Amino acid sequence: MCTSPPEVSLNDEELVARAGAGDLEAYELLVSRHTASAYRTAVLLGAGPDAEDVVQEAFVKGHRKLSRYRGESSFRSWLMAIVANETRNLHRSRSRRDGLALRAETARPDSEIGEDAAVEAVLAGERRATLVRALRLLPVKDREVIVCRFFLDLSEDETVTMLGWPRGTVKSRTSRALAKLRGLLDVAEVHRG
Amino acid sequence: MDDLERELRDLSAWLETPDPPDVTARVRVRLAAPVRRRRRWRYLLAAALTAVVVAVLPPGRAALADAAAGLLRFAGITIATTPEPALPTGAASPLPTQRSVAVAEAQRKVRFPVRTPTKLGPPEQVLVADPDDAGACRVVTLLYHGGALRIDAFDGGLDTAFHKQAAGPGTTLVQVNGGFAVWIDAPHPVAYVDRAGTVRVETARLAAATLIWQQAGVSYRIEGDLTRLEAIEIARSLS
Numbered sequence: 001m002c003t004s005p006p007e008v009s010l011n012d013e014e015l016v017a018r019a020g021a022g023d024l025e026a027y028e029l030l031v032s033r034h035t036a037s038a039y040r041t042a043v044l045l046g047a048g049p050d051a052e053d054v055v056q057e058a059f060v061k062g063h064r065k066l067s068r069y070r071g072e073s074s075f076r077s078w079l080m081a082i083v084a085n086e087t088r089n090l091h092r093s094r095s096r097r098d099g100l101a102l103r104a105e106t107a108r109p110d111s112e113i114g115e116d117a118a119v120e121a122v123l124a125g126e127r128r129a130t131l132v133r134a135l136r137l138l139p140v141k142d143r144e145v146i147v148c149r150f151f152l153d154l155s156e157d158e159t160v161t162m163l164g165w166p167r168g169t170v171k172s173r174t175s176r177a178l179a180k181l182r183g184l185l186d187v188a189e190v191h192r193g
Numbered sequence: 194m195d196d197l198e199r200e201l202r203d204l205s206a207w208l209e210t211p212d213p214p215d216v217t218a219r220v221r222v223r224l225a226a227p228v229r230r231r232r233r234w235r236y237l238l239a240a241a242l243t244a245v246v247v248a249v250l251p252p253g254r255a256a257l258a259d260a261a262a263g264l265l266r267f268a269g270i271t272i273a274t275t276p277e278p279a280l281p282t283g284a285a286s287p288l289p290t291q292r293s294v295a296v297a298e299a300q301r302k303v304r305f306p307v308r309t310p311t312k313l314g315p316p317e318q319v320l321v322a323d324p325d326d327a328g329a330c331r332v333v334t335l336l337y338h339g340g341a342l343r344i345d346a347f348d349g350g351l352d353t354a355f356h357k358q359a360a361g362p363g364t365t366l367v368q369v370n371g372g373f374a375v376w377i378d379a380p381h382p383v384a385y386v387d388r389a390g391t392v393r394v395e396t397a398r399l400a401a402a403t404l405i406w407q408q409a410g411v412s413y414r415i416e417g418d419l420t421r422l423e424a425i426e427i428a429r430s431l432s
Contacts, residue, residue, distance in 0.1 A: 039213035052214045053422040059220045150201035
């Protein structure tokens, strides 16, 4: 398929209108435009190795539901809500849940940085690992809200759309999740001595 | 914003996300088949499978020999990868000495546990086939949706029991309960391979999308108008 520049410059809303009128190519542009964020969303919400299937399923369902999209939120938020929902369906059908995985350290302490900087890098790495371990211990809904607000950097409004909760719930759940996380981190610090 | 919030935002960049896959082509294929036509196709397929249609690989073993270059052996099933699988024509015979039995009797007829997926519930029909001299059957088949969805189970320790042909790109490795599984997403010819290792060409028929996996020493193939995710969910629900 050739994607000529004028097509690419169409914004999501125009593409949605075209796709709704039966233009499959317009929908394909939306698919390729949002695959990366849909995939990251699915992985961070815990879809693990099934993230690819989740994303595919979400795009197919999104197309079927397109007539019900009224533009109250951005197409992206609307689509990510479907991704979140598909990921939850996945959790329901299996007991194992995949946790978050930390990227391997890229900055290796070497001769170019001083000893202090090297020690600092190691400590920062340990802290990140502790944080991920603590996140894994959180209840699913707490983790969902942390993923939305801090990892996917969504606004409160976007999080409301994404998780389908009332705004008040998003607010209170966020502060409760942060409080639980602080508690877990304190315990981890104490254990380390 | 406090320290923990800042830390979480910083952590975001350190979280591993593999490169995103390109799903455009697969989404296109699924959208190109409108829901209504898919349904009709499903009924046609159901009719085809209950009547047990289709058959006969091309005469001679030429096609099989050619395919041997790209032969995948997995869980008692060989999958020959050929760019143009030979489509069976004519009516297929059922598996050797196949007959319909109650679930409890099926369990007495085979040497491995017969398990049903909780996702689908009790099967509409249970078939057993190919008994040995002592009367122990080799294959159990559970039928659902008027035969449009079927699960074949057989002792994974045995030799090859089915021979499939599939065009390369349609075959992918997936996971079921942490073990490897093979997913074939397009209709493909399948034939029974008997105890002597002979491909029973008279049983050849066109199979729908199929997931193949092995669990606790038993090999399974589930076949029907399913997406990969649906098939994997059913496989996971086996109990």
